[in-house]
Structure formats: structure tokens, C-alpha cells
Amino acid sequence: MSNNKTQSSRRDFIKASSLALGSFFIVPRHVLGKGFIAPSDKLNIAAIGAGGKGQSDIINAYNNGTSNVVALCDIDFSRAKTALEKFPQAKKYYDFRVMLDEMKNDIDAVTISTPDHFHAYAAMACMQLGKHVYVQKPLTHNIAEARMLTKAANKYKVVTQMGNQGSSNPAQNIAVEWFKQGKIGSVHTVNIWTNRPVWPQGIPVPTDKPNLPESIAPKAWDTWVGPAQWVDYHPLYHPFKWRGWWNFGTGALGDIGCHTIDSAFRILGLGYPTEVECSVGAVFLKDWNPEYIPEGCPPSSHVEIKFPATAKNKSPLKMIWMDGGIRPMHPDWIPANEPLSNDGGANGILLHGTKGIMSIGMYGNNPKIYLKSGEVITAPKIETPANPLPEYGHQASWTTACKAGYGSNEHKALTSSFDYAGPLTETVLMGNLAIRSYMLRKKNEKGNFDFYGRTKLLWNGDEMRITNFDDANQFVGRQYREGWKIVE
Numbered sequence: 001m002s003n004n005k006t007q008s009s010r011r012d013f014i015k016a017s018s019l020a021l022g023s024f025f026i027v028p029r030h031v032l033g034k035g036f037i038a039p040s041d042k043l044n045i046a047a048i049g050a051g052g053k054g055q056s057d058i059i060n061a062y063n064n065g066t067s068n069v070v071a072l073c074d075i076d077f078s079r080a081k082t083a084l085e086k087f088p089q090a091k092k093y094y095d096f097r098v099m100l101d102e103m104k105n106d107i108d109a110v111t112i113s114t115p116d117h118f119h120a121y122a123a124m125a126c127m128q129l130g131k132h133v134y135v136q137k138p139l140t141h142n143i144a145e146a147r148m149l150t151k152a153a154n155k156y157k158v159v160t161q162m163g164n165q166g167s168s169n170p171a172q173n174i175a176v177e178w179f180k181q182g183k184i185g186s187v188h189t190v191n192i193w194t195n196r197p198v199w200p201q202g203i204p205v206p207t208d209k210p211n212l213p214e215s216i217a218p219k220a221w222d223t224w225v226g227p228a229q230w231v232d233y234h235p236l237y238h239p240f241k242w243r244g245w246w247n248f249g250t251g252a253l254g255d256i257g258c259h260t261i262d263s264a265f266r267i268l269g270l271g272y273p274t275e276v277e278c279s280v281g282a283v284f285l286k287d288w289n290p291e292y293i294p295e296g297c298p299p300s301s302h303v304e305i306k307f308p309a310t311a312k313n314k315s316p317l318k319m320i321w322m323d324g325g326i327r328p329m330h331p332d333w334i335p336a337n338e339p340l341s342n343d344g345g346a347n348g349i350l351l352h353g354t355k356g357i358m359s360i361g362m363y364g365n366n367p368k369i370y371l372k373s374g375e376v377i378t379a380p381k382i383e384t385p386a387n388p389l390p391e392y393g394h395q396a397s398w399t400t401a402c403k404a405g406y407g408s409n410e411h412k413a414l415t416s417s418f419d420y421a422g423p424l425t426e427t428v429l430m431g432n433l434a435i436r437s438y439m440l441r442k443k444n445e446k447g448n449f450d451f452y453g454r455t456k457l458l459w460n461g462d463e464m465r466i467t468n469f470d471d472a473n474q475f476v477g478r479q480y481r482e483g484w485k486i487v488e
Contacts, residue, residue, distance in 0.1 A: 043109055046071035047069070115242045169363050169364040171379060188353070191320050194347045258421075261428055268351075269312035271423060276434045277457065278431065437475060
């Protein structure tokens, strides 16, 4: 484990205490039964964000007692009842900074399942203390933070995993192998689409100021806003609906892109894109006057990202993203009555190759190939274990790797450690950079507004900047609220 001195000290203390109290406390492991895990061999895990997705993340990392859950942190424990009931002995905190300060010697690893704007700040603080981290998708709120965490994982030598659980789906391996075998040839176009947003989006900024719920302390709300620009509490921000506001969320791309773009990224060995362009849906509340809501994500978007050829895919390609329920039309090689994906076409991926098209569902499920010849190749049935781990064992494999330590085989086997998840997240957030640039406007000499950012953006991945439109570079990172700047 990364925090070897702390962990060893704790184990030495347990051992010494047992010896002092009497040798009858020391029982050979084989006597305790097959599969027994001594308490001193368990990982001590804390959760930052214990409600919503945070509940399943910490429960899955607990993995039926193979790890200890020692602390839960949330600003609104009324939404974390399941976690509280599951782990009654865990200490409760409203501010993760207090938790880390008080328990820095008792925590080995942390799950971070907060709104997007908080991921990087919390993860960096944990990694700097030598804590392994599991961070929900998208890894970060912006591209600069993704690059920052990728470097930090290696600097602080911690085991990391992003919460795009589909990357651990064994069906992904089938798709990867099919492509490696050349079944669809070189890929020139990738279609990815989603029915998100499924929360209010493209709506005016709320101006009323409802009272803070009793379950949230005023200081806890300040912590929730964290590195974002200050806003008063509103139910259109918390819970869940924060996804539709740039101050906190990353829209439909951030919600689903790390699940669906992952398949293309993994299969094709993609790296930094070279250019991006988009268009977005408009909202009209008055005739001829579209709403201008730069604070909020749009109701729908169409994004095109281009990539150069890779070691795995020998031709350049374009990736076309659609959200808001818009999806691509049926390609000629897919039968007219065939759904484009296994969930009725609501979300999906199509890889268009020179020999055929590969269709993949959400979380990498049900890959299928439609060849130019008319032949259809379906995936072989994957044998399900007698007691399958939830979410393909994505959290459990992370805890196993944490115990094995940084650089171990278990660590290298993780499907979404930050060395992979960071560049993937950068691609996802490249779409958002284009969307936000698309909404830039300024007054012209006639007093009308010109939307001057509606152009193709050229990207230099190594330097992490747009080279042909400097105003777009403000969206590579963000302005942090005073006292909340991330220190590398």
C-alpha cells in the first residue's frame, strides 16, 4: 500500500497489543477457516459522498467485509441512509478536510462520489496524504484537472480507479479482440449518442432563494460549493440536478461520455484529439429570441472530434457525439428493423470500419458486428460466476490493487486507473470546451450580439491549448473560489 509506514505501524500496534494481552489472542489463520481475512489485513476505506452513487461505491468497495469502512462524509446524510445503516460504526463527517485531518493515520483509501466540480480537489488532497482513490466519472470537471490528477497519481504512487464500471465488463474484451483480429478493418467514423440529459437542462438560472433544508448545515453548504463560484442553495442544484450547470456539472457528456467513449477509446487506442467542433440546441421562450444561458448546459448538442491514426487504428477518424435524445440514422449495413443498441437505441456506440460496423451498448454490453457482406457476428455468451460481484467487480478490484500496492500486477490490471482515465476524461471534456466556446458572444457596432466562438477549434494536446481561438482556452481550466485552489 502507498501509506506503508502508517499501515505497518497500525498492524505492529495490533500485534503488540495482542501479545501484551495474552497469546490466546493470536490464532493461526488456517484455524479460522478458508477465506478468512484478518482485521489487520483489511483496507480501511472512507467515503467522500455517501449518498446517491456514493452508497453503491462504498458498499461495493466494502465487498461483504473484505474491507473496513471507517468513515462517511456527506453534507446531507438524509440521502445516505443506506450507507449509515450498513456501516453504523463508521465516523460521520460533513467536511472531508476535517475527516482527513482527524483520521489521516486510520484511512488507507477513499471513494470520492461527489458532484463533478469537487472530484479533483478532494482527490488531490487524498493523494497528497498517500491515500488510494476511487473517483466517480468524469474524473474531473475540466481538462486541466484531468491532466493534473494523472500526473499526481504517479507522483504520489497511489492506486487509482475512475468509476466508469463498464470498463471492467468482460464484454469489452470481446470487442477489443474482434477489432484486433481485423474483423471490421480500419475505423474512420465513430457514432456515440445518449438520451441524456434526463434532468432539467437548458433552463434559466434560478433567482429565488429557498431555505436550506434542515438536513444541510449552513457550513456544510459552503463545503458543497467548494471550489466552484458561490451560489445560494437551490433544489435545482442539489441533489442531482447540479449536472446541468457548468459551475458544478459537466452535462450529458460528463454523465455518459466516460461510459460510452470508453469503448472507442479502448478499442482504437486513442490519445489526444486534434480538433473539435459543435452545435447545440436552442431554447425559445419568446418568438425569434433564443434564450442565452451560458451558466447552464444546453438541452442537446452535436459534437465532432477528430483523431489521428493510432498504433491500433491505421486511419484518422472522426467521433460524432449526440445527446438530448438525438441519435444517428441506420447505416446501410445494419438491417432497417434492427435496434442500434441493446437498450432500444437510447444510448450506444457504432464503429464504422472498412469491412463492417461494430455496435456496442451502454457499459460495453452486447457487442455485435454487421459485415459489409451481410453476415452478422454476435458475441459468445459470457459465463456468469455463481456469486458475481456488482458492477463487474470494478470497485472490488481497486481495493485488491490497493492492498497489493502501487505498481503491483493487480494495480496494472485495473481497467481505468488514472493513466488511462485521465486522457479519456480529457477527450470527454473536449466536447464541453467546444460547447462553452460556442456560447461566447459580444456586441457588435450595431448593438447586436455576435457569437464569435462558433468555429472549428484546433487542439494541441501536449501543450493543452486551443491554437486558433484563444478565448476558448479559458475553458481548459477554471477560476477557483478563494481558499479552494487546487495545489499540486
